Amino acid sequence: MKRIYIQEVVTRDGFQAESAFVPTEQKIALINRLSRAGYAKIEVTSFTSPKAIPMLADAEAVMQGIDRIPGVEYTVLIPNLKGAERALSVGVDEFNLVMSVSEAHNQANLKMSREDSFKGLSSVIDLAHANNTAVNISLSTSFGCPMSGIVSLAELMHWVDRFAARGVRGITVCDTTGMANPAQVHSICEAVQTKYPKLQWTLHFHNTRGMGLANALAAVNSGIVRFDSSLGGLGGCPYAPGATGNICTEELVHMFDLMGFNTNMQIDALLDCSKDLQSLIGRTLPSQLLMAGKVDQLHVAPCQP
Amino acid sequence: MKRIYIQEVVTRDGFQAESAFVPTEQKIALINRLSRAGYAKIEVTSFTSPKAIPMLADAEAVMQGIDRIPGVEYTVLIPNLKGAERALSVGVDEFNLVMSVSEAHNQANLKMSREDSFKGLSSVIDLAHANNTAVNISLSTSFGCPMSGIVSLAELMHWVDRFAARGVRGITVCDTTGMANPAQVHSICEAVQTKYPKLQWTLHFHNTRGMGLANALAAVNSGIVRFDSSLGGLGGCPYAPGATGNICTEELVHMFDLMGFNTNMQIDALLDCSKDLQSLIGRTLPSQLLMAGKVDQLHVAPCQP
Numbered sequence: 259m260k261r262i263y264i265q266e267v268v269t270r271d272g273f274q275a276e277s278a279f280v281p282t283e284q285k286i287a288l289i290n291r292l293s294r295a296g297y298a299k300i301e302v303t304s305f306t307s308p309k310a311i312p313m314l315a316d317a318e319a320v321m322q323g324i325d326r327i328p329g330v331e332y333t334v335l336i337p338n339l340k341g342a343e344r345a346l347s348v349g350v351d352e353f354n355l356v357m358s359v360s361e362a363h364n365q366a367n368l369k370m371s372r373e374d375s376f377k378g379l380s381s382v383i384d385l386a387h388a389n390n391t392a393v394n395i396s397l398s399t400s401f402g403c404p405m406s407g408i409v410s411l412a413e414l415m416h417w418v419d420r421f422a423a424r425g426v427r428g429i430t431v432c433d434t435t436g437m438a439n440p441a442q443v444h445s446i447c448e449a450v451q452t453k454y455p456k457l458q459w460t461l462h463f464h465n466t467r468g469m470g471l472a473n474a475l476a477a478v479n480s481g482i483v484r485f486d487s488s489l490g491g492l493g494g495c496p497y498a499p500g501a502t503g504n505i506c507t508e509e510l511v512h513m514f515d516l517m518g519f520n521t522n523m524q525i526d527a528l529l530d531c532s533k534d535l536q537s538l539i540g541r542t543l544p545s546q547l548l549m550a551g552k553v554d555q556l557h558v559a560p561c562q563p
Numbered sequence: 564m565k566r567i568y569i570q571e572v573v574t575r576d577g578f579q580a581e582s583a584f585v586p587t588e589q590k591i592a593l594i595n596r597l598s599r600a601g602y603a604k605i606e607v608t609s610f611t612s613p614k615a616i617p618m619l620a621d622a623e624a625v626m627q628g629i630d631r632i633p634g635v636e637y638t639v640l641i642p643n644l645k646g647a648e649r650a651l652s653v654g655v656d657e658f659n660l661v662m663s664v665s666e667a668h669n670q671a672n673l674k675m676s677r678e679d680s681f682k683g684l685s686s687v688i689d690l691a692h693a694n695n696t697a698v699n700i701s702l703s704t705s706f707g708c709p710m711s712g713i714v715s716l717a718e719l720m721h722w723v724d725r726f727a728a729r730g731v732r733g734i735t736v737c738d739t740t741g742m743a744n745p746a747q748v749h750s751i752c753e754a755v756q757t758k759y760p761k762l763q764w765t766l767h768f769h770n771t772r773g774m775g776l777a778n779a780l781a782a783v784n785s786g787i788v789r790f791d792s793s794l795g796g797l798g799g800c801p802y803a804p805g806a807t808g809n810i811c812t813e814e815l816v817h818m819f820d821l822m823g824f825n826t827n828m829q830i831d832a833l834l835d836c837s838k839d840l841q842s843l844i845g846r847t848l849p850s851q852l853l854m855a856g857k858v859d860q861l862h863v864a865p866c867q868p
Binding site: 362365366402404405406407408436437439440441442465466467468469470471472474475476479495496497498500501502506509512513516517518545546547549550551552553554556557558559560 | 667670671707709710711712713741742744745746747770771772773774775776777779780781784800801802803805806807811814817818821822823850851852854855856857858859861862863864865
């Protein structure tokens with residue numbers, strides 16, 4: 259049975275898109291439940307400026323409040339040296355850095371050039387290595403940019419090469435706004451793994467145009483075993499108001515489990531967490547599985563008129 | 564470029580799940596627009612009892628009212644001999660017959676045993692052949708039944724064998740309530756095509772649990788080139804109120820086009836039809852693509868706070 263590693267991003271990527279603050283205790287309670295559901299990794303929070311993302315202003319308190327279950331890696335998003343220092347002060351298993359492959363998206367999202375991002379992140383990598391902390395780089399808009407269009411493999415590989423040379427442990431290839439298609443996923447996954455077979459590769463898909471799970475299937479068929487996903491599909495797309503965001507964890511796990519892969523996940527616990535998350539944020543989540551129930555959940559015949 | 568054949572089911576499978584009657588003229592207008600969008604086949608309506616499905620009581624009027632564009636096949640759902648005679652009176656390109664592979668679903672949906680269904684449909688096949696009309700059989704719940712669970716390949720193959728022996732032109736393997744997974748799709752597509760390479764095979768997926776396009780990808784990777792889908796994803800699932808139904812045509816076409824396949828479809832015309840369908844039925848459709856726009860539709864940077 260092929261082992262698949264599921265990495266939860268709901269309390270960072272998901273919450274980041276929410277306007278109403280989720281109390282620190284609720285965040286901790288959710289992460290503690292998720293920690294016991296079988297994840298390989300949980301992206302707990304982001305050590306970004308509290309002014310930029312007030313939702314995650316309690317990053318230290320959350321990291322210090324959660325139970326750290328052996329076998330689960332607790333990663334955090336680190337935008338710069340200041341964030342890295344804050345993270346080191348509470349202890350994290352991994353720094354997850356981020357920049358965009360597309361210049362336009364990096365400017366729009368991070369307000370600086372890619373070269374300036376790389377320079378800043380290089381200092382963060384040095385600090386991480388000096389503190390024996392693993393580093394992952396999430397490359398946003400690896401497949402396409404909502405402003406400048408399709409991203410070429412050569413452009414992606416340029417940044418992969420530069421971060422590989424800086425000694426990162428892993429690279430997450432992110433389809434930030436749901437522009438990837440399965441053929442493109444296949445060719446990119448083949449290319450990056452062939453060139454860097456020892457790096458820890460993660461694929462990060464969004465379901466913005468309905469292709470999320472098809473892309474995950476294409477990735478797993480290309481040898482990828484690590485996936486980011488968000489509980490209930492929480493998250494959005496700033497370029498398409500109302501559109502969905504990250505692929506939904508329980509749908510990804512449900513599909514892979516049915517296919518006979520070993521995700522190590524407890525799907526019923528996930529569905530319970532997702533249901534409670536709906537109550538927490540006060541609206542219906544995009545999770546189709548939450549609505550329809552698992553395949554093995556049998557029904558009686560519906561009433562006919 | 565691999566040729567993919569798209570078969571629209573919105574005015575039959577989609578409308579059938581709607582409660583408010585869509586006026587005959589509106590149905591005709593929609594089909595006339597769809598006819599010019601590049602479909603291989605359109606399932607126009609169903610010649611079922613007007614009492615059972617009042618929405619499709621105007622089957623003759625719709626068939627007689629539409630423009631029949633050369634190159635597009637106009638198929639209709641035929642439940643029994645009476646329906647077949649009605650369809651012959653107005654002329655159709657194909658009879659699409661239906662029964663369930665699962666006994667429980669056949670009883671729930673058609674109120675008879677599979678043996679009785681087969682017997683009745685055999686008479687319809689004889690009538691079709693006597694009138695030089697092509698026959699397709701749609702095998703519902705080919706992957707799983709919401710009441711009795713997963714359907715075995717052997718059980719599916721039993722009904723495939725019996726209809727193949729009756730001389731049907733095509734068989735549609737239907738995942739009626741969205742229970743299929745990509746591994747199962749792959750093994751079933753391989754098995755049926757290997758045994759009957761000359762039959763016209765169609766795959767019919769629902770997105771009830773989010774796996775719709777992943778299953779379509781698995782099917783196309785297994786050599787399938789014909790797909791049913793519903794404009795805007797219109798349709799539902801009687802076993803999961805509020806859940807989505809058929810896979811969404813524009814999302815399927817968008818994905819296959821991006822992958823470099825030749826769907827022959829005019830995606831912009833499709834999106835226009837889908838948008839207008841939302842107005843027609845008065846609510847938001849499940850189409851993610853309608854919300855987010857195509858991948859090649861570029862954006863300006865979103866306003867940042």
